[in-house]
Amino acid sequence: MTWAVNEPAGEKADAGIVMGNADSSPPNVARIYDYYLGGTNNYPQDREAARKVLGTVPDVPLAALENREFLRRAIRYLTEEAGIRQFLDIGPGLPTQGNVHQLARQHNADARVVYVDNDPAVIGRAQSLLHGLDGVTIVKGDLRQPERIIANPQLREPIDFSHPVALCMSLVLHFLTNAEDPYSVVTLLREVLCPGSYS
Ligand SMILES: C[S@@+](CC[C@H](N)C(=O)[O-])C[C@H]1O[C@@H](n2cnc3c(N)ncnc32)[C@H](O)[C@@H]1O
Incomplete structure (x- = not known):
């Protein structure tokens, strides 16, 4: 089976929001992922890199979907069945349809969500889209420095770690090398979660 991905009509990401330079910036992980999901927040260099991967692993868009x-x-499970109201999502990607705050708020309009990403393009896009949305924010942070993520006051203000939190790290841990010790990163992040939390 082959998978078709949308070809954006223009060469510029939508809404004129800063996403890096279409002419000179290198391919970007979040924009490549957006392309696989059928989004339009990507540039020619992202699509070219994405197609190279498709040549070797044609099912990548299926895996993304x-x-x-x-x-x-x-x-849905976390909000509806486990009663979780706070989400810490590290490596959210571009905030296109179906991000954690949209999903959680379908079930609980008061759900609080903090996104953490290390990509300035993701941060800029997300800040713009999340502007004015109470209880949802994005902060800059790198999974390779988990202690700095946890200590960030911008994260500590909306998230109360004395209450259960869902720690989401979906499709991000593979960006860490073995030398960067992903096991210790996850352990350290989990240590801050109180009983009743999920990760
Ligand atoms: C493939 S997207 C995952 C999107 C989303 N979590 C999902 O499951 O649909 C990977 C995201 O992880 C971010 N990322 C990669 N390495 C990271 C790191 N060391 N620290 C924080 N974010 C990172 C990228 O910028 C990108 O936004």
């Missing part, structure tokens, strides 16, 4: 479906099921 399945991952989004998994996220939808997981957030």
Whole structure:
């Protein structure tokens, strides 16, 4: 089976929001992922890189879509059945349709969500889209420095770690090398969660 992905009509990401330079910036992970999901927040260099991957692993778009479906099921369970009201999502990607705050708020309009990403393009786009949305924010942080993520006051203000939190790290841990010790990163992040939390 082959998978067709949308070709954006223009060469510029939508809404004129800063996404990096279409002419000179290198391919970007979040924009490539957006392309696989059928989005339009990507540039020619992203699509070219994405197509190279497709040449070797043609099912990547299917995996991306399945991952989004998994996220939808997981957030529904966490909000509806586990009663989670706080979400910490590290490596959210571009905030296109079906992100954690949209999913969680379908079930609980008061759900609080903090996104953490290390990509300035993602941060800029997300800040613009999330502007004016109470209880949803994005902060800059790198999974390779988990102690700095946890200590960030911008994260500590909306998230109360004395109450259960869902820590989401979907399709992001594979960006860490073995030398960056993803196991210790996850352990450290989990240590801050109180009983009743999920990760
Ligand atoms: C493939 S997207 C995942 C999107 C989303 N979590 C999902 O499951 O649909 C990967 C995201 O992780 C971010 N990322 C990659 N390495 C990271 C790191 N070391 N720290 C924080 N974010 C990182 C990228 O910028 C990108 O936004």
